[in-house]
Amino acid sequence: MSSTTPQSDSDQAGHLAHLGRMIAISSGKGGVGKSTVAANMAVTLARQGLRVGVVDADLYGPSIPGMLGIPGDTPPAMSPERKVIPAEAHGVKVISMAMLSGDDKPAVLRGPMVTKYLQMFITQVEWGELDFLLLDLPPGTGDIQLTLAQAFPLTGAIVVSTPQDVSLKIARRGLRMLEQVSVPILGIVENMSGFTCPSCGEVTHIFHQGGGAKIAESLGVPFLGAIPLDPAIVDSGDSGAPLVTSAPQSPAAQAYDAIATALTGAADQGGGLRVPFDWHIGDGTGKPAAASPAPGGAPDRPVALDYRAEGLRIGWQDGTEQVISARDLRLSCRCAACRDEMSGAALLNPETVSLDIVPTRIWSVGNYAIGIAFSDGHSSGIYTFTALRALETPEAEDV
Known part of the structure; x- marks a missing residue:
């Protein structure tokens, strides 16, 4: 296997330690609420006193800024060292294509440009010292997933799915792709695991129940937890105030808190050489x-x-x-x-x-x-x- 820029690989290894633990938030298919999970997880970790950044790596459909209440019509500033200064909201630093292109302008990018933007989002942003850098990936197993997995020392990935059988099967494929490039699977999150009634709080399992836990067991990876389908999650995301801040006592917010605690434990376990070096x-x-x-x-x-x-x-x-x-x-x-x-x-x-x-x-x-x-x-x-x-x-x- 050849490397086109071997010097940059070694330089990069020595200059990414300040980013802390780099964790990819992945899903096999769209529509499972992956970005909502990523946004609320980031804010939950920040509320625990950790230094957190988020790379909105879904270049074609960026949504993290809107969910965190960050205006998308103001280009980010540059530092004296010519690095991009990330936006910040709810204690979380964020970089996203939405900050560069606006709401109505599509990102029409071929593979090499995708790689260029991803490299910039991680290496040319003034992140400062972080404990966690979350990478909100687009759905699927394409260029963006492979670029991040092969070019950056990911601590691991969490895979988001819904209880639907079709979603779980596709999540399984995405998980296998990550395993092929030696990205540790920190666990599976089951989103929309049941509907929480806004009046009585009763949870009704609309799709199925327990599918995430079963697939995690069958694949030998941790099950981090289940997040109920709560209308307040949608409302809070649309308003730019994540559920964990707007309704911290809700069942869904409590689920995010438990998953964040499990995630930090899984990331700390390691099991191999600490990268980058x-x-x-x-x-x-x-x-x-x-x-x-x-x-x-x-x-x-x-x-x-x-x-x-x-x-x-x-x-x-x-x-x-x-x-x-x-x-x-x-x-x-x-x-x-x-x-x-x-x-x-x-x-x-x-x-x-x-x-x-x-x-x-x-x-x-x-x-x-x-x-x-x-x-x-x-x-x-x-x-x-x-x-x-x-x-x-x-x-x-x-x-």
């Missing part, structure tokens, strides 16, 4: 802190990295330990300069790789790979965790 091996700066293996853990999720004379030492979540020599790492590079992208045939002549080659820098690439720069100047390869685990090397001790 940019490890300069020569002086040891930026080396990622090791996590602990977990019984039954994933075989392709690293929990420890170290480098010694014999090579790169990797501890995996399932307890397995592995050593890969620096030369073997260099020879296994699959970037376009080292492998033919069509046939997979090797282009790199092993005789040109020195026996004493060493890695000089290792950085995280999303949640699924690392980039490595070598002493021969080569730095364009991306090494997926799956590919590293598959390399035939002897096991090591005491990682």
Whole structure:
């Protein structure tokens, strides 16, 4: 796999730590209330004293500003460092295409422009120090989801669905896509789980009951909670005053609070290397802190990295330990300069790789790979965790 901008990957790894835990709010299909969940979750976390930002990553149908009462007709200001200053409401910082295009102007964007805007929303915004950066994704499994999953070190994702069988089946596909790019699934939220009568408060299950919990159990991911269908949610979203502030004692607001508490716990559990990191091996700066293996853990999720004379030492979540020599790492590079992208045939002549080659820098690439720069100047390869685990090397001790 090749990287078009390897230097920016490593630079990015070292300059995103101030964004805290980056969590994607995802859904397989539209109309399940994902943005409403994202807006209320952000405000709930802020009310708990956390520093929260929201990226409205639904470039084609941005809705977060309206739900938080942020005017969409005033372009954001720029800082002296030429970064965009995000809007702020209810203690939450926000950036959205709605602030750049207005209510009536459609965002007509091809793939490269989508990537450009997403990069800008995350790296060119004056976020300050955050505890959480929530990414409100558009529905589906397209360019935006893949760009975020592959380019940024997501702490994890929550998947929003309704109790309908069709919605749950599509949510399952979206969840599988996130798993394929090694984004941890922090849990499933069942939205519109029942209708709350505004007069008596009784909950009637219009669609189905318990579908979210069942699919979470079948997929082996946490069920974060269910949010009832309350007319006040719609009214509060339209007025720009989220339900958790306008009716904090309502059953739905209480559900948001419980989900936010569960989410912070799930995000804290980790289970792998803390990303992003940019490890300069020569002086040891930026080396990622090791996590602990977990019984039954994933075989392709690293929990420890170290480098010694014999090579790169990797501890995996399932307890397995592995050593890969620096030369073997260099020879296994699959970037376009080292492998033919069509046939997979090797282009790199092993005789040109020195026996004493060493890695000089290792950085995280999303949640699924690392980039490595070598002493021969080569730095364009991306090494997926799956590919590293598959390399035939002897096991090591005491990682």
